[in-house]
Amino acid sequence: MIDHLELKTRDLAESVRFYTDLLGPLGYKLTVDGPAKGFGDGLSLDLFLLEGNPSANVHFAFRATDRATVERICALGRDAGHKLDREPALAPHIHPNYYAGYLRDPDDRLVEFVCHAPE
Secondary structure (H helix, E strand, O other), X not given: OOOOEEEEEOXXXXXHHHHHHHHHHHOOEEEEEOOOEEEXXXXXXXXXXXXXXXXXXOEEEEEOOOHHHHHHHHHHHHHOXXXXXXXXXXXXXXOOOOEEEEEEOOOOOXXXXXXXOOO
Protein backbone atom coordinates (compact mmCIF):
# COMPACT_ATOMS: atom_id res chain seq x y z
CA MET A 1 0.00 0.00 0.00
CA ILE A 2 1.35 3.42 -0.93
CA ASP A 3 1.36 6.02 1.84
CA HIS A 4 2.30 9.04 -0.27
CA LEU A 5 3.91 10.14 -3.51
CA GLU A 6 6.59 12.83 -3.84
CA LEU A 7 7.21 14.46 -7.22
CA LYS A 8 9.84 16.93 -8.30
CA THR A 9 8.79 19.65 -10.71
CA ARG A 10 10.43 22.35 -12.83
CA ASP A 11 7.66 24.86 -12.04
CA LEU A 12 6.33 24.48 -8.51
CA ALA A 13 3.69 27.21 -8.79
CA GLU A 14 2.23 25.78 -12.02
CA SER A 15 2.23 22.24 -10.59
CA VAL A 16 0.47 23.45 -7.44
CA ARG A 17 -2.16 25.10 -9.66
CA PHE A 18 -2.60 21.90 -11.74
CA TYR A 19 -3.09 19.63 -8.72
CA THR A 20 -5.21 22.18 -6.83
CA ASP A 21 -7.53 22.45 -9.83
CA LEU A 22 -7.85 18.73 -10.47
CA LEU A 23 -7.75 17.19 -7.00
CA GLY A 24 -10.42 19.47 -5.53
CA PRO A 25 -13.31 17.33 -6.84
CA LEU A 26 -11.74 14.36 -5.01
CA GLY A 27 -11.71 16.26 -1.70
CA TYR A 28 -8.00 17.10 -1.75
CA LYS A 29 -6.55 20.48 -0.92
CA LEU A 30 -3.14 22.00 -0.31
CA THR A 31 -2.49 21.43 3.40
CA VAL A 32 1.31 21.83 3.62
CA ASP A 33 2.62 25.08 2.17
CA GLY A 34 6.34 25.15 2.82
CA PRO A 35 9.28 24.29 0.55
CA ALA A 36 7.39 21.03 -0.07
CA LYS A 37 3.74 21.43 -1.01
CA GLY A 38 1.51 18.69 0.41
CA PHE A 39 -1.99 17.68 -0.69
CA GLY A 40 -4.39 15.67 1.41
CA ASP A 41 -8.02 14.87 1.98
CA GLY A 42 -8.13 15.79 5.67
CA LEU A 43 -7.29 12.25 6.76
CA SER A 44 -3.93 11.78 5.09
CA LEU A 45 -1.25 13.58 3.09
CA ASP A 46 -0.89 11.68 -0.18
CA LEU A 47 0.99 13.92 -2.61
CA PHE A 48 4.01 16.17 -2.14
CA LEU A 49 5.55 18.49 -4.72
CA LEU A 50 9.11 19.84 -4.61
CA GLU A 51 11.11 22.07 -6.95
CA GLY A 52 13.70 20.01 -8.85
CA ASN A 53 14.37 17.87 -11.90
CA PRO A 54 11.29 15.78 -12.64
CA SER A 55 11.49 12.05 -13.24
CA ALA A 56 10.55 10.88 -16.71
CA ASN A 57 7.93 8.30 -17.68
CA VAL A 58 5.90 8.49 -14.49
CA HIS A 59 2.22 7.48 -14.60
CA PHE A 60 -0.07 7.43 -11.61
CA ALA A 61 -3.81 7.42 -10.99
CA PHE A 62 -6.24 8.98 -8.55
CA ARG A 63 -9.43 7.05 -7.81
CA ALA A 64 -12.79 8.74 -8.29
CA THR A 65 -16.00 7.40 -6.78
CA ASP A 66 -18.00 7.60 -10.01
CA ARG A 67 -17.68 8.19 -13.74
CA ALA A 68 -19.25 11.63 -13.53
CA THR A 69 -16.38 12.76 -11.29
CA VAL A 70 -13.83 11.50 -13.85
CA GLU A 71 -15.67 13.46 -16.55
CA ARG A 72 -15.91 16.57 -14.34
CA ILE A 73 -12.18 16.51 -13.56
CA CYS A 74 -11.22 16.16 -17.23
CA ALA A 75 -13.60 18.97 -18.24
CA LEU A 76 -12.29 21.14 -15.41
CA GLY A 77 -8.71 20.46 -16.52
CA ARG A 78 -9.44 21.25 -20.16
CA ASP A 79 -11.30 24.45 -19.20
CA ALA A 80 -8.41 25.52 -16.96
CA GLY A 81 -5.97 25.14 -19.85
CA HIS A 82 -4.33 21.93 -18.65
CA LYS A 83 -3.28 19.38 -21.27
CA LEU A 84 -5.85 16.64 -21.80
CA ASP A 85 -4.12 13.45 -22.94
CA ARG A 86 -7.19 11.21 -23.39
CA GLU A 87 -10.89 11.83 -22.94
CA PRO A 88 -12.67 9.69 -20.32
CA ALA A 89 -13.57 6.27 -21.70
CA LEU A 90 -14.03 2.65 -20.74
CA ALA A 91 -10.95 0.43 -20.89
CA PRO A 92 -12.55 -3.03 -20.98
CA HIS A 93 -9.18 -4.64 -21.71
CA ILE A 94 -8.32 -3.84 -18.06
CA HIS A 95 -11.75 -4.78 -16.65
CA PRO A 96 -15.38 -4.18 -17.71
CA ASN A 97 -15.92 -1.14 -15.44
CA TYR A 98 -12.51 0.55 -15.79
CA TYR A 99 -13.38 4.14 -16.72
CA ALA A 100 -10.54 6.64 -16.93
CA GLY A 101 -9.47 10.01 -18.28
CA TYR A 102 -5.90 11.26 -18.56
CA LEU A 103 -4.19 14.62 -18.34
CA ARG A 104 -0.55 15.71 -18.50
CA ASP A 105 0.89 17.68 -15.60
CA PRO A 106 3.25 20.64 -16.20
CA ASP A 107 6.21 18.20 -16.33
CA ASP A 108 4.39 16.03 -18.92
CA ARG A 109 3.70 13.18 -16.49
CA LEU A 110 0.60 11.11 -17.25
CA VAL A 111 -1.98 11.66 -14.51
CA GLU A 112 -4.98 9.35 -14.60
CA PHE A 113 -8.37 9.75 -12.93
CA VAL A 114 -10.16 6.42 -12.72
CA CYS A 115 -13.41 4.89 -11.51
CA HIS A 116 -13.78 1.11 -11.07
CA ALA A 117 -17.50 1.12 -10.25
CA PRO A 118 -20.23 0.25 -12.72
CA GLU A 119 -22.26 3.11 -14.14
